Amino acid sequence: MRVSVYFTPGELAASELAGRTVVVIDVLRATSTLVEALANGARSVFPAQTTDDAVRLAQALGREDVLLCGERRSLKIPGFDLGNSPLEFTAERVAGKVLVMATTNGTPALMACAGAKQVLVASLLNLGAVVQELAAAGEDVEILCAGRERRFALEDALCAGMLALGLRERLERAPRTNDAAAVAMSLARRASGRMERWLGRSAAGRQLKEIGLADDVAYCAAVDRHTVVPRLKERQVSL
Amino acid sequence: MRVSVYFTPGELAASELAGRTVVVIDVLRATSTLVEALANGARSVFPAQTTDDAVRLAQALGREDVLLCGERRSLKIPGFDLGNSPLEFTAERVAGKVLVMATTNGTPALMACAGAKQVLVASLLNLGAVVQELAAAGEDVEILCAGRERRFALEDALCAGMLALGLRERLERAPRTNDAAAVAMSLARRASGRMERWLGRSAAGRQLKEIGLADDVAYCAAVDRHTVVPRLKERQVSL
Secondary structure, X not given: OEEXXXXXXXXXXXXXXXXOEEEEEOOOOHHHHHHHHHHOOOOEEEXXXXXXXXXXXXXXXXXXXXXXXXXXOOEEOOOOOEOOOHHHOOHHHHOOOEEEEEOOOHHHHHHHOOOOOEEEEEOHHHHHHHHHHHHHHXXXXXXXXXXXXXXXXXXXXXXXXXXXXXXXXXXXXXXEEOHHHHHHHXXXXXXXXXXXXHHHHOHHHHHHHHOOOHHXXXXXXXXXXXXXXXXXXXXXXXX | OEEEEEOOHHHOOHHHOXXXXXXXXXXXXXXXXXXXXXXXXXXXXXXXXOHHHHHHHHHHHOOOOEXXXXXXXXXXXXXXXXXXXXXXXXXXXXXXXXXXXXXXXXXHHHHHOOOOOEEEEEOHHHHHHHHHHHHHHOOOEEEEEOOEOOEOOHHHHHHHHHHHHHHHHHOOOOOEEOHHHHHHHHHHHHHOOOHHHHHHHOHHHHHHHHOOOHHHHHHHOOOOOOXXXXXXXXXXXXX
């Protein structure tokens, strides 16, 4: 088994996805929010590339149970029902709903993986469940960090490293890894047990705290809050 | 002062380069070889995007003192004068010559930075000299790793981290850093004094050893072998 990490979406071209199992990570906050929404009973989430795409898709779906969600510069998009804070996606708000969601990094990264054999959604919130599923399947895994505006993001690298470490612990034979996976695992070992502090140090974490969203950082740092493994299939993420 | 690291060329767009000081790193092997060539008396090196571009440029220059250099899949390009091994670029071969060079990662990364205010070429071989020059200038620095086929490469991240650490040690006020610089510095601290071993572990290092080029890995791991600081100006790299 081979476990590869890509710190930015640009490192994994669409042409390289055929037949692959890809795990997409955007800890602060899109994949954390997706996990939270589906764990709280949302029926599915349509990721969107842009705000306009989200609005058009919601109109096309045209149903009463659709919620428009997403952020620009970390804040809820004006006129949308929900932003990108996992704390907003309570069972009360999202149970039974179909969500359309546009975020800066996470939802475009997910959509870019549409050509893969399977696309799983990971965050710290559902880390153990994703590890379990990947270990049971035993196939090569491509772990794709959404990063931040095309660039390296510490929190995604940490989560990728924890995922790779978790796989290594569960497998009988240590998986082969690429350079990025080795670095991510080393980071994850150092941060072990102190996720909230490390997330708070990242550029995304600091920015969220600056605009009053420190609770989001703390929430997204909790490992294994949920056991769901969302998957992208036919443009929708669901369980 | 701000020190930012980019692990792959895709993270720094051409439009973001205006007015910036960029340092380009490709430890295995293009920037190591450039440093070696210029330290050994080459007059200048024209980086080329492709093999064909290199051939055309050499023909256009049309001078007897031009050498065609470069690799594909780590091996010398058939018909070229030299490959991409620093050990080939002896004073005997390159002194007084103009080089045209096409490599897989390093020379395209250099050319992509042409719009910056200044572009410096760094490797472990000339690390201290680059640190000294950047610290004296005191301006913000963008450290760009050439990586490997658009992807993260351990050896470039290590060199970037050593550069950032070196700057931090020399400056009175610790520079601000991005997430990637923080991770690179942490890697560099761990690898300190064991560069050859770490380079040997990287995917590029292992591949070079497999094809019989272990001596290149060892050579490129030597810190501060030279004190030159090559710069890209008007399509040429020179001192």
